[in-house]
Amino acid sequence: MLFRTLPAALATLLLGAISLTACDDDDQPATVTTGKLNFELENVVGAQSLAFGTPYATLAGDPFSVTKFSYILSNFKLTKADGSVWAEPESYHLIKQSDAGSRNFTIADIPPGDYTGLTFTIGVDAARNTAGAQTGALAQDNDMYWDWNSGYIFLKLEGTSTQSRTGVFTYHVGGFKDPYNSLRTVALPLPAGVTALQVSTTKTPELHLKADVQRLFAGRYPVRLAQMITTGHGADSSAVKLAINYAAGMFRIDHVHNGD
Amino acid sequence: MLHTVTLRRLIPLAAAGALLVAACKPDKDVEDAFPAPTPLTLANPQGFPAMASMPADNPLTEEGVALGRMLFYEKKLSSDGTLSCGSCHQQSKAFTDGRARALGVGGRQHARGSMALMNLAWAQDFTWDGSHTQLEQQARVPLENPLEMNQPLAAGVAKLQQTGNYPKLFGRAFGSAKITEENVLKALAQFQRTLVSSNSRYDKALRFERSLSSTERQGKQLLGHATSFVRGAECVHCHDTELFVGPKHTFFNNGLGLPPFTDPGRGGITGVAFDRGMFKAPSLRNVALTAPYMHDGRLRTLEEVLDHYSEHVQASPNVDPQLLNSPNDPSGRILLTPLEKQKIIAFLHTLTDSTFITDPRFSDPNP
Numbered sequence: 001m002l003f004r005t006l007p008a009a010l011a012t013l014l015l016g017a018i019s020l021t022a023c024d025d026d027d028q029p030a031t032v033t034t035g036k037l038n039f040e041l042e043n044v045v046g047a048q049s050l051a052f053g054t055p056y057a058t059l060a061g062d063p064f065s066v067t068k069f070s071y072i073l074s075n076f077k078l079t080k081a082d083g084s085v086w087a088e089p090e091s092y093h094l095i096k097q098s099d100a101g102s103r104n105f106t107i108a109d110i111p112p113g114d115y116t117g118l119t120f121t122i123g124v125d126a127a128r129n130t131a132g133a134q135t136g137a138l139a140q141d142n143d144m145y146w147d148w149n150s151g152y153i154f155l156k157l158e159g160t161s162t163q164s165r166t167g168v169f170t171y172h173v174g175g176f177k178d179p180y181n182s183l184r185t186v187a188l189p190l191p192a193g194v195t196a197l198q199v200s201t202t203k204t205p206e207l208h209l210k211a212d213v214q215r216l217f218a219g220r221y222p223v224r225l226a227q228m229i230t231t232g233h234g235a236d237s238s239a240v241k242l243a244i245n246y247a248a249g250m251f252r253i254d255h256v257h258n259g260d
Numbered sequence: 261m262l263h264t265v266t267l268r269r270l271i272p273l274a275a276a277g278a279l280l281v282a283a284c285k286p287d288k289d290v291e292d293a294f295p296a297p298t299p300l301t302l303a304n305p306q307g308f309p310a311m312a313s314m315p316a317d318n319p320l321t322e323e324g325v326a327l328g329r330m331l332f333y334e335k336k337l338s339s340d341g342t343l344s345c346g347s348c349h350q351q352s353k354a355f356t357d358g359r360a361r362a363l364g365v366g367g368r369q370h371a372r373g374s375m376a377l378m379n380l381a382w383a384q385d386f387t388w389d390g391s392h393t394q395l396e397q398q399a400r401v402p403l404e405n406p407l408e409m410n411q412p413l414a415a416g417v418a419k420l421q422q423t424g425n426y427p428k429l430f431g432r433a434f435g436s437a438k439i440t441e442e443n444v445l446k447a448l449a450q451f452q453r454t455l456v457s458s459n460s461r462y463d464k465a466l467r468f469e470r471s472l473s474s475t476e477r478q479g480k481q482l483l484g485h486a487t488s489f490v491r492g493a494e495c496v497h498c499h500d501t502e503l504f505v506g507p508k509h510t511f512f513n514n515g516l517g518l519p520p521f522t523d524p525g526r527g528g529i530t531g532v533a534f535d536r537g538m539f540k541a542p543s544l545r546n547v548a549l550t551a552p553y554m555h556d557g558r559l560r561t562l563e564e565v566l567d568h569y570s571e572h573v574q575a576s577p578n579v580d581p582q583l584l585n586s587p588n589d590p591s592g593r594i595l596l597t598p599l600e601k602q603k604i605i606a607f608l609h610t611l612t613d614s615t616f617i618t619d620p621r622f623s624d625p626n627p
Binding site: 065135142147167229 | 309310382485487496500501503505507508509510533534575577578579580581582584585587590591592
């Protein structure tokens with residue numbers, strides 16, 4: 001049976017290959033001259049992975065659970081040891097705890113080299129905040145836009161807490177103009193033992209970032225759930241305080257795989 | 261022996277291969293029979309967000325939309341010839357049926373109500389639980405579900421193929437008179453994408469063609485987020501943008517019940533316990549025409565809906581916190597006054613689009 005069908009199967013494959021390529025004029029492989037970085041975002045609460053509905057506590061001891069956690073990261077920049085900087089064009093990434101796919105993304109078209117610095121902004125810069133209807137990470141219907149303020153929500157954290165008089169809390173951070181400018185840019189150090197992100201045409205480093213929810217509640221403006229159960233849902237001082245907290249330490253590069 | 265077998269097998273294969281290669285050029289005998297369909301563009305009404313991208317293999321055409329309209333009202337697509345899509349999606353009711361829960365072939369009752377059909381070209385989650393993200397795939401469910409039209413699509417295709425008119429209409433829309441399941445679904449999707457509602461009194465006010473009454477304008481204000489100084493009903497969090505619809509790929513538990521939920525909603529799709537009892541937030545456009553309300557039609561009137569959000573939201577572990585954290589009242593409840601509820605309902609009536617529900621392009625072509 002095998003002997004009878006194998007030549008026929010091979011012929012089918014061959015003909016299939018011919019018919020597939022017959023319409024293509026150029027079969028020259030494009031020469032790859034740039035590299036990529038893969039990002040994996042893991043949302044955590046201290047040492048635990050974040051899961052909706054799971055009981056946690058803030059560093060101050062307030063019990064809470066999370067029902068929504070979403071944020072926009074933008075304007076990724078990579079710095080080499082000589083100080084030269086590469087910036088990702090159209091650099092807007094929406095990360096949602098509710099959407100596992102959104103927690104992995106790739107930055108492409110990076111000039112090969114050893115990069116020692118990484119910075120990004122939490123939020124959406126003023127220029128794009130006022131540019132009207134957009135698509136992709138900045139689409140208006142992503143659950144991250146204030147219609148009434150014509151501005152993006154940079155970060156949403158919602159959940160429950162027995163400390164809250166209403167039983168719940170809703171933190172929405174946004175605002176890009178002084179005095180209530182919540183835009184924050186963070187520079188993340190490489191983890192110990194990693195000297196550089198080695199981007200090449202053949203190797204794609206993988207960065208595993210952790211975002212620690214506890215750091216929203218802690219920092220320069222300690223937040224207690226008995227006192228603050230909501231932000232103003234517009235540019236205001238409560239949003240700025242949260243932004244100052246989370247910019248100081250919510251994100252870190254946990255580990256890097258420099259590619260094989 | 262080996263050689264003869266191989267050769268016998270190779271000859272038809274070679275012929276098939278030759279056909280495949282030749283397929284790069286239009287086959288005159290087939291292609292010439294039907295002229296290419298006429299492309300159709302859908303305008304983006306003022307203020308609407310960007311349209312969802314059309315599937316590359318199913319662009320809108322005049323012939324495809326016309327065929328889709330015929331199919332939408334075609335009872336041959338149900339097992340006993342009594343129902344069409346239009347039976348549960350009636351234009352006069354913004355394509356709902358006025359029932360709490362839909363009735364299928366033989367009077368079998370669905371667990372959920374018929375959803376309004378409008379502005380689907382902007383939508384990316386279909387049905388109450390977002391089980392489908394493409395209209396082309398979604399339409400198969402009601403056609404084949406034993407609780408709905410109860411007929412394998414293949415059987416519907418066979419019935420259509422035997423008619424005098426449909427093979428020709430499929431040929432004009434898709435270039436082949438041989439009807440396929442895929443092309444039935446494509447045509448239905450095309451027609452549904454043309455169901456645009458953007459001409460309500462609210463839209464006319466947006467375009468400065470007329471103005472709303474003071475009560476209606478106050479109702480619009482009350483749809484919004486409350487602050488320490490401005491009252492609001494928090495509607496906009498889930499009924500967002502000029503489409504007044506839930507954000508994409510986002511589902512909400514709006515406090516209708518407590519675990520275990522009778523209908524798992526989104527949790528039935530994801531298998532995640534936290535998603536149980538979560539549903540798509542449908543559009544508020546034409547909402548005055550789409551009673552009764554909620555996925556199972558449990559609330560009969562807009563007044564009951566407002567009472568629910570104002571006073572009766574149940575605090576399940578995954579309820580949307582926006583519904584329990586209002587600055588309107590120290591309890592966090594939204595607690596609207598009777599007058600505020602009336603104003604909101606007055607505004608909701610401005611979203612009724614009488615042009616949409618009477619547009620002859622959307623009606624049964626063979627009433």
